[in-house]
Amino acid sequence: MATRLASVLAEAAHKVHARLDGVTRVYPPRAGQGEVHALGPLSMELRAGEFFSVVGPSGCGKSTLLDVLAGLALPSAGTVEFEGKSVRGEVPDGVGVVFQEDASFPWLSVEDNVAFGLRRTGVEAAETRRRVDFAISFMGLNDFRRAYPSQLSGGMRQRVCIARTLVLQPRLILLDEPFGALDQQTRLLMGEELLRLWRETGATVLLITHALDEANLLSDRIGVMSARPGCFLDIVETGWPRERDSRLAERPDFGAVTARLWSYLRGESLRAMGQGMPQGAAGR
Amino acid sequence: MIKKATWIRTVVLVGAVGALEVVCRTGAIPATMVIAPSAMVTALVETLKSDEIGAHVKQTLSAVAVAMTLSIIGGFLVGFVLHWIPFLRRAFNPFLAAYYAIPHFAFYPLLIVIFGLGPAPLIVLATLFAMVAMIVATMAGLDRVPRVLLKTARIHRLSLVQEIWRIRLPAAAPHLLSGVKLAVAYSFIGVIAGEFILSTSGIGHEIAYAYDNFDNRRMYALILFVLGIVTAFNMAVYAYERRLARRRGTA
Numbered sequence: 001m002a003t004r005l006a007s008v009l010a011e012a013a014h015k016v017h018a019r020l021d022g023v024t025r026v027y028p029p030r031a032g033q034g035e036v037h038a039l040g041p042l043s044m045e046l047r048a049g050e051f052f053s054v055v056g057p058s059g060c061g062k063s064t065l066l067d068v069l070a071g072l073a074l075p076s077a078g079t080v081e082f083e084g085k086s087v088r089g090e091v092p093d094g095v096g097v098v099f100q101e102d103a104s105f106p107w108l109s110v111e112d113n114v115a116f117g118l119r120r121t122g123v124e125a126a127e128t129r130r131r132v133d134f135a136i137s138f139m140g141l142n143d144f145r146r147a148y149p150s151q152l153s154g155g156m157r158q159r160v161c162i163a164r165t166l167v168l169q170p171r172l173i174l175l176d177e178p179f180g181a182l183d184q185q186t187r188l189l190m191g192e193e194l195l196r197l198w199r200e201t202g203a204t205v206l207l208i209t210h211a212l213d214e215a216n217l218l219s220d221r222i223g224v225m226s227a228r229p230g231c232f233l234d235i236v237e238t239g240w241p242r243e244r245d246s247r248l249a250e251r252p253d254f255g256a257v258t259a260r261l262w263s264y265l266r267g268e269s270l271r272a273m274g275q276g277m278p279q280g281a282a283g284r
Numbered sequence: 285m286i287k288k289a290t291w292i293r294t295v296v297l298v299g300a301v302g303a304l305e306v307v308c309r310t311g312a313i314p315a316t317m318v319i320a321p322s323a324m325v326t327a328l329v330e331t332l333k334s335d336e337i338g339a340h341v342k343q344t345l346s347a348v349a350v351a352m353t354l355s356i357i358g359g360f361l362v363g364f365v366l367h368w369i370p371f372l373r374r375a376f377n378p379f380l381a382a383y384y385a386i387p388h389f390a391f392y393p394l395l396i397v398i399f400g401l402g403p404a405p406l407i408v409l410a411t412l413f414a415m416v417a418m419i420v421a422t423m424a425g426l427d428r429v430p431r432v433l434l435k436t437a438r439i440h441r442l443s444l445v446q447e448i449w450r451i452r453l454p455a456a457a458p459h460l461l462s463g464v465k466l467a468v469a470y471s472f473i474g475v476i477a478g479e480f481i482l483s484t485s486g487i488g489h490e491i492a493y494a495y496d497n498f499d500n501r502r503m504y505a506l507i508l509f510v511l512g513i514v515t516a517f518n519m520a521v522y523a524y525e526r527r528l529a530r531r532r533g534t535a
Contacts, residue, residue: 072438090441097439101432106532107454117440120450148531 017048017204018069018172023078024229025064037229039064041078044223044232046172046206051198053207053215055261056225057272062208065230066176069206070097082172096170100177104149104160111136111145114163121168128167135163138197155186159193166197173198175207179214187211191218192245199242212261217248222257224264227272233264319504327505337490344475344487345513347403351410352471356464358411359418363463366419367426383416388474392481406483410474414467421463425456457528465521472514 024040039061046052056062067073068080071091080087082095091097104113114135118128136142139159149157158178165173175194179187191214198205198218209215215222222236238257240248248254301321307313308320319327331337366373388409395405429452437447453460479488487506494503 070439072435091439093441095439097435099432099435101430103430103432103436105433105451105454107457107528120440120442120446150532 015048016045017050017083018046018206019079019081020044020065020069021079021081023065023068023075023080025061025068025073026076039068039228039230040075042231043078044235046204049202049204050220051195051205051207051218052221052223053209053219054223054225055209055212055215055265056230057227057265057269058210059272060225060228060268061230062225063176065225066097066174066206066208070095070174072097094171095174096165096168096172097174098158098161098165098176098178100180102149102154102157102161102181104157104164106149109146109148110141110152110160113149113160114141114167116164117168131167131169135166138166138200139163139193155182155190158182158190162194162197166201169201170203172204172206175205177208177210180210187214188246194218195244212258212265213249216254216257216261217244217246222261224261225268227268233268236260315500316498317500319500323501324504324508327501328508331502331505332509340485340487340490341509343403343485344479347406347410347475347486348471350403351407351414351475352468354407354411355414355467355471356418359415359463359467360422360460362415363419363422364426367423373423380416380420388413389477389481392478396482401484406475406478406486409478410471413474414470417466417470418463421459421466422456425459425463426452428459429455458525458532461521461525461528465518465525468517468521469514472510472517476510 021043022041023043025038027036027038029035042065054062054065064073068075069082069087071080071082071087071089074089082092085092105116108116111132115128115132118131123131136145139162141156141159141163144152144156149160152160158181162178178194179190182190194205194207195218197203207215207218216238219238220240222238224233224236225231226233236257304313304318305320305322308315308318308323315323366376392405392409395408399405399408433451433455434447437451442450475486476488476491479486480492483489487510491503491506491510494500494506
């Protein structure tokens with residue numbers, strides 16, 4: 001199984017899974033302010049099966065980038081492609097998204113939350129049960145199957161949301177600062193689980209984060225974004241082995257990558273602070 | 285184990301009823317003003333045994349049921365449309381904000397002219413009185429559906445109907461239920477208060493009639509009956525609301 005997966009991954013290594021070409025996003029003028037140029041022009045290619053992180057100063061358009069790639073927002077200019085097909089304002093089949101905010105449904109149990117997407121897609125009951133069981137145990141939620149989100153911690157609720165995405169067997173997983181609201185220890189553990197998920201599913205992952213260490217530890221490549229309008233300043237290849245965990249942080253070259261990311265971001269963050277955030281343009 | 289708050293509530297209630305019983309029995313408050321609670325209960329049993337009260341109860345409760353149904357369904361639909369169409373909402377918002385400042389019962393004579401004698405004007409009055417509470421609650425609930433849940437609906441590629449049915453309505457349910465609770469209470473108030481003013485039958489009319497004839501026993505018996513019915517209704521909705529809230533961790 002592992003060798004087959006490895007050979008598939010090696011073959012796919014440089015296949016383009018998703019592509020953004022000259023993408024911009026401009027918000028129209030609103031009361032009291034002119035139009036806001038939030039993103040781009042920005043071009044990038046996501047390779048099949050890679051773990052790609054995006055870091056950048058606050059308000060640089062990271063979340064806008066994810067929304068455009070997911071088909072949740074239309075680009076003002078440029079094109080978006082997923083598996084060779086154009087993405088225009090509709091989430092393509094095979095794309096899963098996890099947000100920073102708690103997106104669990106408070107009226108459904110953990111089990112029903114996880115099964116939510118499957119029950120309406122016509123997947124057979126037995127197959128639904130199998131996939132839900134797998135996702136629940138993969139995310140360590142076995143003891144909480146019948147619990148409601150209100151009875152869980154923030155980290156556990158985020159696991160529910162990841163499990164809900166996992167059952168749909170997405171080929172591209174987009175994560176918008178999914179651990180942003182969690183404490184440091186939980187973040188580290190969730191990061192390791194995310195690595196395990198990535199390794200075992202073979203999916204392509206794009207993670208938006210503001211934590212440089214997290215991006216460094218988890219990623220094959222890290223896109224560093226400039227202050228608004230966000231463009232890539234550089235894409236840093238980490239070169240870490242596929243089998244990796246938090247012990248990677250002990251390596252001297254780990255610190256060098258983080259230092260390199262910070263050297264880009266320090267000036268950009270200062271620029272972003274000076275620029276100030278227009279109302280409503282952030283976090284969309 | 286009974287909670288402290290329940291204890292306090294029970295002690296206050298039993299204490300108040302007990303105190304009223306004592307002051308009535310000792311003659312501190314004359315029976316021409318208030319009768320003792322125990323006498324109210326006895327009078328209620330007698331009144332309910334009499335043949336003629338059944339028709340009044342039936343008339344009042346059916347008018348309340350119709351007004352309740354119309355105000356809940358109508359209020360939900362109007363609230364939904366106003367939430368969905370912002371310019372309509374902007375146009376109607378001032379009316380909604382000022383609505384409960386209008387003395388609705390002043391229009392009762394006009395409603396009788398339009399709808400004639402009988403239950404229709406009462407039902408219209410109670411529906412108008414109750415519906416706006418449901419409209420406001422529906423809009424509040426739908427306004428507060430978290431954006432991230434709507435994004436999640438798009439990720440699951442739900443159709444508009446599925447999004448409304450599976451995301452918006454369950455997310456808005458606690459507010460909708462508050463609206464239902466208010467609509468139930470306002471329907472009772474609307475019908476019974478309407479019967480007080482001009483009706484020739486119904487529990488409200490019977491209470492007013494007993495009052496006019498100095499028939500304190502019958503009057504208090506019927507007031508107790510109305511209290512009992514409204515409390516039972518409210519407790520049923522409250523119990524359901526509690527179940528929902530406990531599940532969502534907001535109890």
